[in-house]
Amino acid sequence: MEGAWEIAFVFFQVWLSIVVGLIMLPAMFGVSLGFTDIYIKVLVKTLEWATLRIQRGQKEQAALPSQSANGIIEKDDGSMQEEIGELRRSHPKNLAGGDFTLCDAFYFCKKGIENIVEDQVTQRFTSEELASWNLLTRTNNNFCYISVRLTIIWGLGVFIRYCILLPLSVKNWLSDLVHITCYRICARGLSATIRYHNKENRPKKGGICVANHTSPIDIVILANDGCYAMVGQVHGGLMGVLQRSIVRSCPHVWFERSEMKDRHAVAKRLKDHIADKTKLPILIFPEGTCINNTSVMMFKKGSFEIGGTIYPVAIKYDPQFGDAFWNSAKYNMVSYLLRMMTSWAIVCNVWYLPPMTRQDGEDAVQFANRVKSAIAHQGGLVDLSWDGGLKREKVKESLKEEQQKMYSSMIIGSDFNEASVGPA
Amino acid sequence: MGSRASSLLREEDIEEIKKETGFSHSQITRLYSRFHSLDKGENGALSREDFQRIPELAINPLGDRIINAFFPEGEDQVNFRGFMRTLAHFRPVEDNEKNKDLTSGEPLNSRTNKLHFAFQLYDLDRDDKISRDELLQVLRMMVGVNISDEQLGSIADRTIQEADTNGDMCISFSEFTKVLEKVDVEQKMSIRFLH
Numbered sequence: 319m320e321g322a323w324e325i326a327f328v329f330f331q332v333w334l335s336i337v338v339g340l341i342m343l344p345a346m347f348g349v350s351l352g353f354t355d356i357y358i359k360v361l362v363k364t365l366e367w368a369t370l371r372i373q374r375g376q377k378e379q380a381a382l383p384s385q386s387a388n389g390i391i392e393k394d395d396g397s398m399q400e401e402i403g404e405l406r407r408s409h410p411k412n413l414a415g416g417d418f419t420l421c422d423a424f425y426f427c428k429k430g431i432e433n434i435v436e437d438q439v440t441q442r443f444t445s446e447e448l449a450s451w452n453l454l455t456r457t458n459n460n461f462c463y464i465s466v467r468l469t470i471i472w473g474l475g476v477f478i479r480y481c482i483l484l485p486l487s488v489k490n491w492l493s494d495l496v497h498i499t500c501y502r503i504c505a506r507g508l509s510a511t512i513r514y515h516n517k518e519n520r521p522k523k524g525g526i527c528v529a530n531h532t533s534p535i536d537i538v539i540l541a542n543d544g545c546y547a548m549v550g551q552v553h554g555g556l557m558g559v560l561q562r563s564i565v566r567s568c569p570h571v572w573f574e575r576s577e578m579k580d581r582h583a584v585a586k587r588l589k590d591h592i593a594d595k596t597k598l599p600i601l602i603f604p605e606g607t608c609i610n611n612t613s614v615m616m617f618k619k620g621s622f623e624i625g626g627t628i629y630p631v632a633i634k635y636d637p638q639f640g641d642a643f644w645n646s647a648k649y650n651m652v653s654y655l656l657r658m659m660t661s662w663a664i665v666c667n668v669w670y671l672p673p674m675t676r677q678d679g680e681d682a683v684q685f686a687n688r689v690k691s692a693i694a695h696q697g698g699l700v701d702l703s704w705d706g707g708l709k710r711e712k713v714k715e716s717l718k719e720e721q722q723k724m725y726s727s728m729i730i731g732s733d734f735n736e737a738s739v740g741p742a
Numbered sequence: 743m744g745s746r747a748s749s750l751l752r753e754e755d756i757e758e759i760k761k762e763t764g765f766s767h768s769q770i771t772r773l774y775s776r777f778h779s780l781d782k783g784e785n786g787a788l789s790r791e792d793f794q795r796i797p798e799l800a801i802n803p804l805g806d807r808i809i810n811a812f813f814p815e816g817e818d819q820v821n822f823r824g825f826m827r828t829l830a831h832f833r834p835v836e837d838n839e840k841n842k843d844l845t846s847g848e849p850l851n852s853r854t855n856k857l858h859f860a861f862q863l864y865d866l867d868r869d870d871k872i873s874r875d876e877l878l879q880v881l882r883m884m885v886g887v888n889i890s891d892e893q894l895g896s897i898a899d900r901t902i903q904e905a906d907t908n909g910d911m912c913i914s915f916s917e918f919t920k921v922l923e924k925v926d927v928e929q930k931m932s933i934r935f936l937h
Binding site for chain 1: 769772773776779780793794795796797798799800801802803804805808829832859860863864880881884885886887888889893897900901905913918921922925927930931932933934935936
């Protein structure tokens with residue numbers, strides 16, 4: 319019995335050193351042995367097979383609810399004017415453009431109920447639903463026992479992820495603190511496959527790089543292909559350790575928390591940084607918070623007021639292999655990293671977009687929206703004007719007032735003429 | 743995300759809700775996921791704050807009235823049954839449903855019940871009458887600060903005049919129904935639920 323354990327242990331050691339050697343050494347030299355590509359291919363085939371088996375199983379058990387990536391309801395996208403106009407057309411007293419009818423409330427009522435069932439904003443702060451199961455229990459609605467084979471594959475998956483990928487990642491991640499240029503190892507540790515497009519548009523010195531934000535890994539992903547100066551707060555704890563190790567490799571612009579509140583001080587320091595053409599491009603995430611990678615939310619105008627050239631970057635993760643979204647309200651950093659390391663892989667596409675500058679007659683907000691649209695368009699994400707801050711805060715009262723104003727203009731319409739005529 | 747939510751909903755509950763509301767099995771589970779994602783306190787019931795967390799609803803001028811419709815008189819929490827019962831008003835009216843024999847009488851999504859839902863948006867004190875005062879308050883919600891008191895007053899008066907047939911200066915439910923008899927309520931107060 320003991321002999322068997324010893325042999326197993328030796329095998330384990332040999333195997334571990336082979337695998338580590340195959341990952342760490344090439345990483346340090348920036349060479350890819352193509353293993354990740356093969357790994358990904360095998361993964362895709364397995365997942366497709368698994369999905370087919372589940373679908374077949376589902377057809378047999380009709381009671382299983384089908385999980386669709388589409389919405390719950392189909393909405394009408396008419397404007398307030400159109401919808402209320404239609405309502406009023408069937409009203410007996412057909413008053414041309416204006417005045418109030420009792421059925422006006424139907425419009426607000428229907429819109430309200432639709433938003434209760436499904437709204438554009440709250441869904442951005444939770445993980446994307448997948449059309450097919452990716453063998454991670456965390457993403458499946460009902461893990462039902464479909465077949466022995468599937469369960470075995472799932473079990474194997476658990477084993478691989480927790481016993482193989484995880485120790486590797488941890489080991490790689492620890493050595494990362496020692497080797498300061500080891501973003502590549504980080505990426506390997508996370509089993510990340512990144513495809514960079516349009517490298518000719520890569521951010522140049524003295525510019526500002528803006529990207530959509532899904533997770534802290536975004537930084538790893540971008541830093542894998544270039545050196546950036548980061549803007550951010552000095553953190554304590556685990557993040558602080560990471561930060562200090564990063565600082566050694568590239569010059570950064572760190573702020574104290576109290577400094578962050580002073581927008582002018584921040585803007586000045588950033589201006590000084592980009593004025594110096596030898597300094598690295600600054601990396602900024604204008605959304606201000608992590609979004610779940612299905613949409614791009616409002617860009618805060620601060621970074622767009624500084625001037626200089628903006629290099630937009632679109633980052634899109636493939637959700638099939640692992641959900642990269644960090645729901646900071648739900649998970650802390652450590653449990654998030656753990657989830658990342660035990661996912662199958664992180665596959666993502668990075669598009670470098672051509673540089674943009676603020677045009678004459680365009681204010682910071684318009685410029686920000688223009689950049690946001692470009693990024694959303696490239697990444698295939700929904701372009702929203704809602705503020706990512708809604709993750710934590712209430713919506714502004716002024717938006718409601720806009721709605722009220724719009725409606726009022728529909729009522730007053732013909733009323734000015736009738737103001738002099740009192741109620742009959 | 744509703745990954746683990748559906749495990750809390752039992753099959754018997756789903757069947758009962760199906761009978762009462764007419765939603766399909768898959769619609770009920772999807773709406774349960776939604777219910778669960780709104781329920782931040784994870785106590786199986788929604789409060790008014792949970793609804794107000796939806797930004798598009800928070801900016802709706804009648805948002806508070808709509809939220810109120812979910813809560814029975816004097817209560818501050820709505821459970822999943824109550825949630826579904828209210829949403830059921832907005833199911834489209836299908837032809838085959840008119841022949842269904844339902845124990846509770848009229849289905850929740852009948853034309854009458856849809857109209858009654860809208861009526862209750864105006865009827866603030868739930869006394870089955872819309873008074874001039876109540877109408878003014880709801881109008882004020884819809885227009886904000888953009889219209890003066892006098893103008894709003896005359897709009898309210900004119901509206902009551904059109905609808906009031908028995909001269910009590912209030913709009914009863916039957917008067918309400920009569921005024922809106924030509925409006926396509928079935929379509930305007932229905933939401934197209936998928937699958």
